[in-house]
Amino acid sequence: MTTAYYTFEQHFAHHTGDDHPEHALRLMAIEQGLKQSGLWDTLDIIQGTAAHEPDILRAHTHGYYEQLKLIQPEQGHIYVDEDTPMAPGSLQAALYSVGTCTQALDDVLAHQIHHHNAFVGVRPPGHHAEHNKSKGFCFFNNIAITALRAAEAHHLQRIAIVDFDAHQGNGTIDILGNDQRFLICSSFQHPFYPNSHYQTGRYNNVINVHLDAGTGSEVYRNKVLEFWDEALNNFAPELILVSAGFDAHRADPMAELNLEDEDYGWLGNWIAGKAQPRKVPVLSILEGGYDLNALARSVVAYISAMQ
Numbered sequence: 001m002t003t004a005y006y007t008f009e010q011h012f013a014h015h016t017g018d019d020h021p022e023h024a025l026r027l028m029a030i031e032q033g034l035k036q037s038g039l040w041d042t043l044d045i046i047q048g049t050a051a052h053e054p055d056i057l058r059a060h061t062h063g064y065y066e067q068l069k070l071i072q073p074e075q076g077h078i079y080v081d082e083d084t085p086m087a088p089g090s091l092q093a094a095l096y097s098v099g100t101c102t103q104a105l106d107d108v109l110a111h112q113i114h115h116h117n118a119f120v121g122v123r124p125p126g127h128h129a130e131h132n133k134s135k136g137f138c139f140f141n142n143i144a145i146t147a148l149r150a151a152e153a154h155h156l157q158r159i160a161i162v163d164f165d166a167h168q169g170n171g172t173i174d175i176l177g178n179d180q181r182f183l184i185c186s187s188f189q190h191p192f193y194p195n196s197h198y199q200t201g202r203y204n205n206v207i208n209v210h211l212d213a214g215t216g217s218e219v220y221r222n223k224v225l226e227f228w229d230e231a232l233n234n235f236a237p238e239l240i241l242v243s244a245g246f247d248a249h250r251a252d253p254m255a256e257l258n259l260e261d262e263d264y265g266w267l268g269n270w271i272a273g274k275a276q277p278r279k280v281p282v283l284s285i286l287e288g289g290y291d292l293n294a295l296a297r298s299v300v301a302y303i304s305a306m307q
């Protein structure tokens with residue numbers, strides 16, 4: 001099955017400063033890795049578009065959106081929270097992040113492209129952005145916006161979200177928690193940033209998997225199978241969205257987990273195994289991943305396993 005790779009050039013204008021871990025080289029490293037592996041030539045490469053405002057306003061308040069427009073700087077950069085820099089081109093990049101995700105969604109659901117599988121290389125990422133708050137490098141919650149568009153514009157009733165980033169997808173749960181149209185499976189180092197929305201039992205549609213610092217391949221894979229496998233089968237999703245963060249890798253400087261390249265291949269294979277028998281579309285959206293070499297290799301392993 002051919003995979004589509006969506007990205008956009010406007011992210012280059014999201015300057016985050018010399019010392020910030022979330023920068024344009026991340027997407028460049030992924031692209032280089034895909035080319036070096038030979039995978040690039042097998043992918044449909046598609047340029048994304050800007051967001052439609054109604055899509056953003058399903059997940060975020062109007063006031064929050066207007067506030068971002070008002071505070072965007074004309075030069076240099078400001079910080080919208082302690083971790084999230086905003087440059088003159090950041091808001092446009094964030095709008096392209098959202099728009100590229102929703103475009104990919106429309107494509108995989110409309111069968112306009114001859115596959116049901118897409119990977120969206122975006123920045124800024126999204127899963128820490130809450131209903132009315134920027135957080136953790138994120139302005140708009142790309143995956144929650146995509147999920148809400150799938151439910152409300154495409155009328156899907158069961159949408160699974162798998163978040164294997166090393167950090168809790170607090171924003172996604174803030175927006176979609178206790179909404180039965182969504183099943184959210186999130187694995188993350190605990191206790192760790194962002195230290196919110198991590199409780200088990202507080203949300204009836206969330207399966208949080210806490211990972212001790214140092215967790216490696218075998219323990220991780222067993223937890224995925226123990227906590228998510230049957231739940232995902234029973235939920236029988238019509239669409240699987242993935243918050244694909246690669247910062248649980250052993251080499252990543254932003255977390256203390258010990259996954260290997262091969263674990264991302266295993267995850268891709270496991271997700272494809274849930275999707276392909278019933279022809280369920282899969283849309284994977286980039287979140288974290290800050291060691292450039294490990295990020296590139298892990299994305300190659302993940303996409304290869306889904307082909």
Ligand SMILES: [Zn+2]
Pocket residue numbers: 165166167245247287288289
């Ligand atoms: Zn992360």
